[in-house]
Structure formats: structure tokens, C-alpha cells
Amino acid sequence: MSTPKIAIIISSTRQTRFGDKPAQWLAEFAARRSADLAVEVLDLRDYPMPFFDEVASNAWAPSTNEVAQRWQQKVAAFDGYIFVTAEYNRSIPAVLKNALDYAYPEWNRKPAAFLGYGGVGAARAVEQLRLICIELQMAPTRTGVHIQGGDFMAVWREGKPLTELPYLEQNATTMLDELLWWANALKTARTQA
Numbered sequence: 465m466s467t468p469k470i471a472i473i474i475s476s477t478r479q480t481r482f483g484d485k486p487a488q489w490l491a492e493f494a495a496r497r498s499a500d501l502a503v504e505v506l507d508l509r510d511y512p513m514p515f516f517d518e519v520a521s522n523a524w525a526p527s528t529n530e531v532a533q534r535w536q537q538k539v540a541a542f543d544g545y546i547f548v549t550a551e552y553n554r555s556i557p558a559v560l561k562n563a564l565d566y567a568y569p570e571w572n573r574k575p576a577a578f579l580g581y582g583g584v585g586a587a588r589a590v591e592q593l594r595l596i597c598i599e600l601q602m603a604p605t606r607t608g609v610h611i612q613g614g615d616f617m618a619v620w621r622e623g624k625p626l627t628e629l630p631y632l633e634q635n636a637t638t639m640l641d642e643l644l645w646w647a648n649a650l651k652t653a654r655t656q657a
């Protein structure tokens with residue numbers, strides 16, 4: 465069976481966002497494991513969907529919005545996802561929730577892992593995101609990568625390179641190991657369903 469395709473999703477879209485930096489760092493780190501997985505960065509800026517405005521979730525009725533259709537086709541192409549997310553008022557950015565709502569069968573029976581950044585490493589947002597993933601019939605994994613506290617301030621405000629935080633690589637290794645186990649298991653199971 466081919467190696468799983470994993471999307472790294474940048475979950476904020478504002479002009480001066482920080483999200484690019486951890487997404488790029490993670491993509492480069494994960495690319496070292498090209499024998500195990502293929503990664504691609506997905507940027508929600510490339511899918512400017514309106515606030516959800518369909519007759520129903522596409523679990524029940526096909527979406528009419530062309531960007532939404534393009535988003536659904538892109539999401540469908542992956543075997544697992546890593547959400548790189550900020551925390552906005554203790555939850556996930558609204559643009560990410562909207563993008564999650566705009567697909568349903570495309571997320572089903574696939575694993576999700578998380579990299580959060582912010583004062584508490586987006587821990588509260590990631591916990592909510594795990595619950596959303598359950599409703600989307602995904603398998604959220606345990607180990608997250610969290611850039612938090614003084615370390616977040618140093619990389620966000622002072623431009624400290626993420627490569628100077630070695631614990632991130634340790635956490636990312638465990639996160640990827642868990643994600644790949646589920647991605648391979650569920651990929652096999654989906655072909656037999």
C-alpha cells in the first residue's frame with residue numbers, strides 16, 4: 465500500500481498571521497520521513513469560502529459553492545490531517561470551523577493530529593477541535609505539539625527559530641508516529657469497507 469498522504473492545514477488567514485512559521489517548520493520536519501508519509505501544506509487562504517451558506521452539510525446535500533467543492537475535493541485526497549492552529553478566545557479560529565463544516569464524508573474515518581501555538585499552546589482550542597473531529601467521524605490522536613508561554617513569545621515576537629526548541633522535534637516525532645499508525649490502519653480498513 466502506498467504511503468499515506470497527510471495534509472498540514474494552516475488554520476488562520478489574517479495578513480500578519482504567525483501560522484505559516486510552525487506549518488513550514490512541521491512540513492520540513494515531516495518531509496524527513498518521506499519513506500513513511502507524503503506531506504502537503506494546505507492554506508485556508510486558498511479556499512476563501514463564505515460563512516456556511518448551503519441547504520445542508522454535504523453529508524446530506526451536495527454543496528453549490530464552487531470554492532467549497534474545490535475544498536472538498538482537496539480534503540478527500542488525504543489520508544490524515546495535522547491542524548496547525550492558533551487559539552482565538554479559547555477556541556479555534558472561525559475560519560477553521562467554517563472550513564471543517566464545509567466537508568463531511570471527506571473527513572470520515574481518517575486521523576487528525578494537532579500543533580497549537582499561543583499563551584497555553586492553544587491547548588484549549590485543540591481540546592475543542594478534538595471534539596469537533598469526533599463529530600466528523602475522524603480519529604483524533606493523543607500527542608500534540610504545543611508552542612506556548614515564553615517560548616511562544618520568543619518565536620512570535622522575537623523571531624527565535626523553532627529549530628532552537630528541541631522538545632518540539634521530540635513531540636512532533638511522537639505525534640507523527642501516532643498519526644501514521646492510525647493513517648495506515650484506517651487506510652487499509654477503508655479499502656475493505
Ligand SMILES: Cc1cc2nc3c(=O)[nH]c(=O)nc-3n(C[C@H](O)[C@H](O)[C@H](O)COP(=O)(O)O)c2cc1C
Binds near residue numbers: 483552586
Ligand atoms: C481574536 C484573537 C483572539 C485571541 N485569543 C487568544 C486566546 O484565547 N488564547 C491565546 O493564547 N492567545 C490568543 N490570541 C493571541 C494569539 O495566540 C496570537 O495572536 C497568534 O499569533 C494568533 O495566531 P495567528 O497569528 O496565526 O492568527 C488571540 C488573538 C486574536 C487575534
